[in-house]
Amino acid sequence: MLTKAFLAMVICLITLLAQPQTGLPLTADVRKAAESGNAMAQISLGDAYYLGRGVPKDLTEALKWFRKAAEQDNALGQFNLGLMYISGSGVAQDDAEAARWYRKAADQGDASAQFDLGLLYGQGKGVAQDYGEAVSWLGKAAEQGNAEAQHSLGRAYLYGLGVPVNNQEALKWLHKAAEQGLAVAQFLLGLAIHEGKGVPPDEREAVRWMLLAAAQGKAEAQSLVGGAYYEGKGVPQNYGEALRWFRKSAEQGNAADQLSVGKMYDGGRGVPQDPGEAFRWYKLAGDQGNVLAQALLGAAYSTGKGVTQNYNEAFRWFRKAAEQGQSFAQFSIGYMYEQGLGTPQNYGEALRWYVKAAEQGEVGAQAGLGTMFEKGEGLPQDYVQAHMWWNLAAANASGQEQQKYASRREEVARKMTAEQVAEAQRLAREWKPTTGK
Numbered sequence: 001m002l003t004k005a006f007l008a009m010v011i012c013l014i015t016l017l018a019q020p021q022t023g024l025p026l027t028a029d030v031r032k033a034a035e036s037g038n039a040m041a042q043i044s045l046g047d048a049y050y051l052g053r054g055v056p057k058d059l060t061e062a063l064k065w066f067r068k069a070a071e072q073d074n075a076l077g078q079f080n081l082g083l084m085y086i087s088g089s090g091v092a093q094d095d096a097e098a099a100r101w102y103r104k105a106a107d108q109g110d111a112s113a114q115f116d117l118g119l120l121y122g123q124g125k126g127v128a129q130d131y132g133e134a135v136s137w138l139g140k141a142a143e144q145g146n147a148e149a150q151h152s153l154g155r156a157y158l159y160g161l162g163v164p165v166n167n168q169e170a171l172k173w174l175h176k177a178a179e180q181g182l183a184v185a186q187f188l189l190g191l192a193i194h195e196g197k198g199v200p201p202d203e204r205e206a207v208r209w210m211l212l213a214a215a216q217g218k219a220e221a222q223s224l225v226g227g228a229y230y231e232g233k234g235v236p237q238n239y240g241e242a243l244r245w246f247r248k249s250a251e252q253g254n255a256a257d258q259l260s261v262g263k264m265y266d267g268g269r270g271v272p273q274d275p276g277e278a279f280r281w282y283k284l285a286g287d288q289g290n291v292l293a294q295a296l297l298g299a300a301y302s303t304g305k306g307v308t309q310n311y312n313e314a315f316r317w318f319r320k321a322a323e324q325g326q327s328f329a330q331f332s333i334g335y336m337y338e339q340g341l342g343t344p345q346n347y348g349e350a351l352r353w354y355v356k357a358a359e360q361g362e363v364g365a366q367a368g369l370g371t372m373f374e375k376g377e378g379l380p381q382d383y384v385q386a387h388m389w390w391n392l393a394a395a396n397a398s399g400q401e402q403q404k405y406a407s408r409r410e411e412v413a414r415k416m417t418a419e420q421v422a423e424a425q426r427l428a429r430e431w432k433p434t435t436g437k
Contacts, residue, residue: 063081
């Protein structure tokens with residue numbers, strides 16, 4: 001059975017909020033015909049009032065003429081009247097009245113009305129929620145070639161929304177919608193092919209459909225196309241193209257891709273290295289709450305990379321990320337408290353943040369705890385704990401850092417009894433990291 005996930009199927013109420021369908025071009029003869037009872041002329045006159053085309057815009061007048069056509073059992077008039085009720089245009093918003101008029105048009109075979117009626121049944125708006133009816137009406141519209149309905153039906157089969165999962169049926173309907181140029185269907189089709197749903201995974205074919213959606217401005221597709229070019233999956237690796245598509249998505253406000261663009265400027269991939277431009281993109285993402293961007297902003301302010309060094313700002317951005325569980329930011333906050341950088345020195349707070357980061361496996365924080373327990377900074381000196389944390393830091397580090405931490409562990413060991421060393425080693429063996437960000 002379909003659940004609230006059905007709402008994801010309908011995406012946005014494109015048809016519900018669309019402009020009414022039109023009848024004949026507006027002329028003096030059309031008005032005369034409308035006044036004489038010609039339904040298509042009435043629709044044209046209603047459309048003129050709705051758009052303010054040739055007459056002052058007047059939704060009440062638009063509603064009046066659409067109703068006249070609808071009451072003559074004209075399907076187009078009924079559909080347009082349903083649109084007016086669903087959007088509250090020229091009349092009090094009324095889902096039940098919208099559904100009633102959609103049903104009249106849908107029963108006459110109007111595909112747009114069938115699609116919108118299916119959406120209402122799926123949401124239980126104006127009618128009792130009935131997922132079987134929803135899929136039935138979507139199917140009728142899809143069979144007539146309504147691209148939105150084909151997409152919705154394909155999505156339903158793909159995710160088992162009101163019908164059993166059937167990947168072949170899903171791909172069939174998504175293909176039909178995608179071939180009509182519907183970007184959301186092109187995106188979902190590419191995603192299904194990428195995931196091997198109904199067909200063997202095919203990165204090249206997946207990217208082909210994603211590119212079509214991306215070219216129409218679908219931000220999610222632009223993001224995945226950027227990723228494909230970055231990794232060389234389905235297309236030759238090309239950092240310049242990756243940056244171009246990431247930027248398109250980023251310029252639509254996608255925080256993850258604002259971060260990606262920043263990282264490419266930071267690393268000089270696909271573009272000359274530019275720390276200032278990297279900082280600008282990190283800031284856009286960080287302002288939206290992207291946790292990694294916030295941590296990178298903290299790092300930029302603490303080192304003066306791409307921006308004037310400012311420990312107060314570094315602390316502020318690290319804090320934002322740390323409170324969301326980002327382990328490097330938690331370590332950095334702990335270090336700043338320990339050293340008194342951007343905030344008054346506070347060993348208790350340093351310890352608290354080091355523990356949060358260390359428990360996620362952050363090597364720097366594990367080393368920081370080794371130092372604090374070894375020296376007794378803000379807490380009783382404890383060589384067993386110091387040895388354990390130096391041991392973990394050495395095990396998780398590499399290169400010169402690993403050698404340094406191992407050396408510190410051995411220095412502590414020389415101050416310990418054999419029993420204390422054995423206890424510290426046991427604690428290190430039994431230690432398990434927590435899941436973090």
